[in-house]
Amino acid sequence: MTTDTPARLLQLLSLLQTPREWPGGELADRLGVSRRTVRRDIDRLRELGYPVEASKGADGGYRLVAGKAMPPLLLDDEEAVAIAVGLRAGAGHAVEGVDEASVRALAKLEQVLPARLRHRVTTLQAATTPLTSGDGASIAPETLTVMASAVAGRERLRFAYRAKDGGETRRQVEPYRLVSTGRRWYLVAYDLDRDDWRTFRVDRVSEPFATGARFAPREMPTGSAAEYLRRSIQRQQETYGFAVAFAGTVEEVGARLPGWLGTPVEEEGGGGGWCVVRGETGDPVEWLAVRLVMVGHEFVVREPAELVACVRELGGRLSRAGGA
Numbered sequence: 001m002t003t004d005t006p007a008r009l010l011q012l013l014s015l016l017q018t019p020r021e022w023p024g025g026e027l028a029d030r031l032g033v034s035r036r037t038v039r040r041d042i043d044r045l046r047e048l049g050y051p052v053e054a055s056k057g058a059d060g061g062y063r064l065v066a067g068k069a070m071p072p073l074l075l076d077d078e079e080a081v082a083i084a085v086g087l088r089a090g091a092g093h094a095v096e097g098v099d100e101a102s103v104r105a106l107a108k109l110e111q112v113l114p115a116r117l118r119h120r121v122t123t124l125q126a127a128t129t130p131l132t133s134g135d136g137a138s139i140a141p142e143t144l145t146v147m148a149s150a151v152a153g154r155e156r157l158r159f160a161y162r163a164k165d166g167g168e169t170r171r172q173v174e175p176y177r178l179v180s181t182g183r184r185w186y187l188v189a190y191d192l193d194r195d196d197w198r199t200f201r202v203d204r205v206s207e208p209f210a211t212g213a214r215f216a217p218r219e220m221p222t223g224s225a226a227e228y229l230r231r232s233i234q235r236q237q238e239t240y241g242f243a244v245a246f247a248g249t250v251e252e253v254g255a256r257l258p259g260w261l262g263t264p265v266e267e268e269g270g271g272g273g274w275c276v277v278r279g280e281t282g283d284p285v286e287w288l289a290v291r292l293v294m295v296g297h298e299f300v301v302r303e304p305a306e307l308v309a310c311v312r313e314l315g316g317r318l319s320r321a322g323g324a
Contacts, residue, residue, distance in 0.1 A: 005041075008033070012041050014074045016052060021061040038062075077117060084109050084121045103178060104152060107145040139185060139203050144178070146208040147187055151175045154215055157189070159208040161200060173198070174215045177225035181233075181260055188225040190218050197221060199232045230260070239282040240304055247298035250275045256295045276302075285310045 008031055015022060015030060028035045042052050042062060055061045075083065084106070110118065150157045157175045162168055173189035180186075185202035197220070222228040245267060246253045253264045253275050262279030281288060285307045292299055292311075301308045 016064040021063040103148040107148040150210045156211045156213040162204045243302040
């Protein structure tokens, strides 16, 4: 019998997080308490925000259902290891859809993992190799988690940085946000030595170290880290504008279109059913052509002429590959 109420509540919560309905009598037997005590403990869990649903009957049952908010979860060893390995595998590449939220979740999980489980996660990841990966550079998950923790904790960060020309420098920054472009991770931060905002490619960062010194966040000059990064990238490379018309509504295309490609707007005078995306990029036209195909809607390239020619060549190549 578990006489310690907090420990018993945790044990009860662990049972309820198994996707099944638990008869009150079975819960009482598992916990070594009376059914009345089970009912009181269920009420305590509800007060803590856990949506526990009760069913009527001679031996009324209980189950945990979806609620309005996400309550804390209890994980056993195997579940914690599985989630950590999955998050680390995804965070190691700037895969589209794996954004800062995934890195924050990984940072929180690894912060509380016991040493024995952290060792199991590291061992398992080192012993496996993914067959596919993102088309960006690989990043050590530890680098991302240190940075994410510093961003969340508003803690100054030190690291070694390798520039595009290979030069090595030491940086001390106030980290603001981690931003994924779909192929790479970037850190947007205030560089204390240069007294200005800077962007850093995370795959060029090594030895990140949170100093413990707290800071008050400064105001971004552009309002958002994503916009600052976009402008920074455009300043560093030669860019070109493009315009593409998609067959589909703004909502349909917007759901499949990466944000960095632009925002679809309704086609003027198009009679409905078509929308247009205008943007600017420094990516090779070949890569942009492939990414447009991946949106999954029929499209027509309006400009530039180089992208039009590239799409035609790509279309012909694919047709020949399919035996057409």
